[in-house]
Amino acid sequence: MTGTKIKNMEEFASVSGISRPTLSKFFNDPSSVRASTRKRIEQALETYDYQPNPYAVNQNRRLTKNIGIVVPNLADPFFAKIARTIEEHIIETGFRPVLLGSHGSPVMEIANLDNLRSLKPAGVLLAPLGRASDHKKIKAFCQDVPTVLFDANIDTIDEAFVGSNNDQSIDLIVDYLCRTGEPPSFFEMKSPTNPNAFKRRNAYLAAMDRLGHNPDLIQADGEGWEFEEIGFREGTRVVRDRNLPTNTILCSNDRLAIGLLSAAFEAGLRVGIGEECDLRIAGHDDHPFSKYTSPTLTTASQDYEAIAKKSASILLARIEGEGGADSPRETLFDGRLIMRSSA
Structure with missing residues (x-):
């Protein structure tokens, strides 16, 4: 003793x-x-x-077979797709998924967790808002209920996390853009909620330094989850001022890129590959809509399937008592370059 x-x-x-x-x-x-x-x-x-x-x-002993899935915004097809994949995997293992969206609200995020607590779930898969989340309350929840974080990590919470390798995927697309044309500027939100945005900014700076190019950050005003609106509004300002050091723009995520594509169209600028084009635009995530934009969006994909299945498998292992201290604290999956018509 x-x-x-x-x-x-x-x-x-x-x-x-x-x-x-x-x-x-x-x-x-x-x-x-x-x-x-x-x-x-x-x-x-x-x-x-x-x-x-x-x-x-x-x-x-009285825990249910319910597993909670909490995502920032169910209206976002990205989260809808990954949540659907997680649901299918959970159902296959004999558990019941309970899917909740936080509508981009920290208050709603905690309310969702409180509601799940009352259901006595076997475990929870949480894609947190990130910077805006109430870290203290989420940490307290994780101490009571087996929880695995996915998509966005919270460094102050010592729980298993499954997500994308932003360093690898951003380096991959920056390298491609530099090899095929002018080095890219990086279009991002000035105060992003999701911590992936900061990781991608740092990865862009590192990639440009590795390749011997000067970085250029275009920081858009705006907060929240209306990324297309912010991309369009701030993109309109960018193309109107016409003071870019390059004709290539890499966006922090595909939803910003979709807004920027619309702004370029409204300004009469042609986006794509070739001497007749005014701009090249690329994104990140391989958002479900990115293959249907005009032009179709070049991007770096996230491995939705792998992230969803790994998140669920780690949680189920913890529920069954086999995850324990030996399970990895962080699992990252590499992205894949998706070459389309925009860059």
Whole structure:
């Protein structure tokens, strides 16, 4: 015994290095976890002065087969597509998905988590708003309910995260644009909510430095999730001023690029490849609409299928008590260059 009294399962999980869901499963039924895991828990119980709360253990026995899925905005086809893929995978494993959208609101995001808590879900898959999220409340929720973050990470929350390798995908598309024409400027929101935007900005700066080119940031005013509107409004200003150092613009995401394409059309500028074109425009994400724009949008894809399935599989492993401390804290999937007509 260490002599230190452990007050609850969260503290015991922290000092022992064993995840709370795994401990819950052990205290419900020791034979339900792997022999090696059971041995680690028994050794930790000998080391630390801890006895589980019988009421808390009994509560866990009454967990439902529900798995919550919370995304920033269900009206966004990007999140609708990835959520649908997660739903299908969860249904195949015998669980019931409960899908909720936060409408870009931090208050709604927490309300969704509170509603899920009342349903006693087996676990939750959360794509957080990011910078605007209430980090303290989300962290408290994650301590009570097995949670895996996807799409956007929150660095202050020590939970498993599954997303895209922005360094790789931005470097890939910057390299392509530089090889096939003028080096790109980077069109982004000045104060983005989603942390992926900051990662992509830094990746753009690193790629331009690696290739020996001067970076150029075009920062658009505006907040929230109306990216097309911001791209159109700020894009109109950009093409009107005509002071770009290059004829190539890489947008932080496809939705901004869609707005910029519209602004270029309204200004009478031709977007595409060839000497007769005025601009080249590219994006990131391979948004479901990007193949239907005019011209079709060159972009770097996210691996929706892999992100969805990996997120669900990590959560299910935690629920079954097999994820534990050995599961990776961050899993990133490389993007793929999608060459279309806009650049």
